Amino acid sequence: MASSSSETAAATGMSNLPAARVRRIIKEDKDIFACGSESLFLISRATEYFIDSLVRESYEFSRLDKRKTVQYKDMAKAVQSIEQYDFLADIIPPMVAIKKIANTTSEAQ
Amino acid sequence: MSDTTTIDDLDFPKAVLTRLIKSSLPENISIQKEARHGVAKASTVFVSYLAATANDCARESGHKTIMTADVLKALEALGLADFVDRLKADLDVFVNKTKEKKLSKTNNPTTGDDEDIEEDEEEDVADAPDTLDAPDALEDAMDVADVSVVAMDVDDTECADPAKRPRTE
Numbered sequence: 001m002a003s004s005s006s007e008t009a010a011a012t013g014m015s016n017l018p019a020a021r022v023r024r025i026i027k028e029d030k031d032i033f034a035c036g037s038e039s040l041f042l043i044s045r046a047t048e049y050f051i052d053s054l055v056r057e058s059y060e061f062s063r064l065d066k067r068k069t070v071q072y073k074d075m076a077k078a079v080q081s082i083e084q085y086d087f088l089a090d091i092i093p094p095m096v097a098i099k100k101i102a103n104t105t106s107e108a109q
Numbered sequence: 110m111s112d113t114t115t116i117d118d119l120d121f122p123k124a125v126l127t128r129l130i131k132s133s134l135p136e137n138i139s140i141q142k143e144a145r146h147g148v149a150k151a152s153t154v155f156v157s158y159l160a161a162t163a164n165d166c167a168r169e170s171g172h173k174t175i176m177t178a179d180v181l182k183a184l185e186a187l188g189l190a191d192f193v194d195r196l197k198a199d200l201d202v203f204v205n206k207t208k209e210k211k212l213s214k215t216n217n218p219t220t221g222d223d224e225d226i227e228e229d230e231e232e233d234v235a236d237a238p239d240t241l242d243a244p245d246a247l248e249d250a251m252d253v254a255d256v257s258v259v260a261m262d263v264d265d266t267e268c269a270d271p272a273k274r275p276r277t278e
Contacts, residue, residue: 013199013206016129017121017152025119025156032164033173038200042180043159045199048129049192050155051148055133058144070134072143084188091154092147 015044022047057082120149162186166268179268186268 015022022044026035035043054075061074076094079085120126126149130140162183163175170179177200184192 013202013204016125018125021119021121022156025153026160028119029157029161029164032160032175035160035175036177038177038203039163039175039180041203042177042196042200043156043163045196046159046180046184046189046192047152047155049195050189051126051129051152052133054148054151055130055140059134059138062138068138070138070140070144072141072147075144075147087158088151088154091150 013041015041016048017044019044054078054085057085119153121152123149126152159183159187162268169268182268 019040022040023035026032026040026043055070057078058070058075061077062068062070065074072092073095076092079088079092080094123145126145130145130148134140159180160175163179166179166182166186167173167175170176181193181196184190184196
């Protein structure tokens with residue numbers, strides 16, 4: 001496994017994700033009054049761990065299919081099968097076959 | 110806030126994500142573009158989701174500012190307790206580094222600002238004020254008040270069920 005930007009970052013107390021961007025995303029939420037710099041850092045690092053987890057879980061499905069490329073459908077399967085990823089159901093939905101959509105549309109008319 | 114800014118404009122830089130993705134996969138494995146795109150979207154949504162849940166924890170503990178304890182609690186509420194140990198270790202390093210920076214600046218007042226704060230670069234947090242002043246003293250409530258480690262009387266109540274949060278598109 002390629003080593004880690006994550007380990008290096010942990011050793012130096014920095015995140016790999018740009019803090020300004022993390023802060024902007026948080027700011028979008030008008031319910032949030034303020035966020036300490038340490039909290040911002042933790043959210044940033046947690047996101048890195050999350051990315052790591054999502055990618056590895058997706059890869060498991062690629063492996064089941066004996067493929068060397070992680071495809072979108074692997075990620076969609078991971079999202080479907082892992083409870084902690086429920087919040088991603090609308091973000092990474094299972095791909096719907098074009099035929100199905102066409103049929104649904106013509107039925108509706 | 111600009112009316113035209115949406116959560117779609119807030120992807121992390123592609124290069125950063127690619128590097129992170131690669132470090133989670135064996136060397137000979139590649140990733141499809143659509144999957145990379147999925148990671149980008151998922152990451153941004155995750156930040157929102159974690160921050161919102163942490164915010165709920167903060168409110169339930171009676172404070173307005175998201176503290177580190179809130180973030181850690183939120184992760185447990187989200188079923189991601191696995192991250193907590195590593196994060197606590199990360200936080201220790203971060204706090205120590207911040208202290209180091211402060212000390213070196215005090216001892217070397219002529220040391221220039223080596224860190225350029227560019228749009229996407231790591232922000233220097235060492236300049237945050239020491240005292241826990243109320244955020245309303247700052248124009249922008251999101252400007253960070255330094256919340257150097259303080260014993261919080263954090264309530265042991267569970268945080269709001271994140272599943273009940275209205276999903277933001």
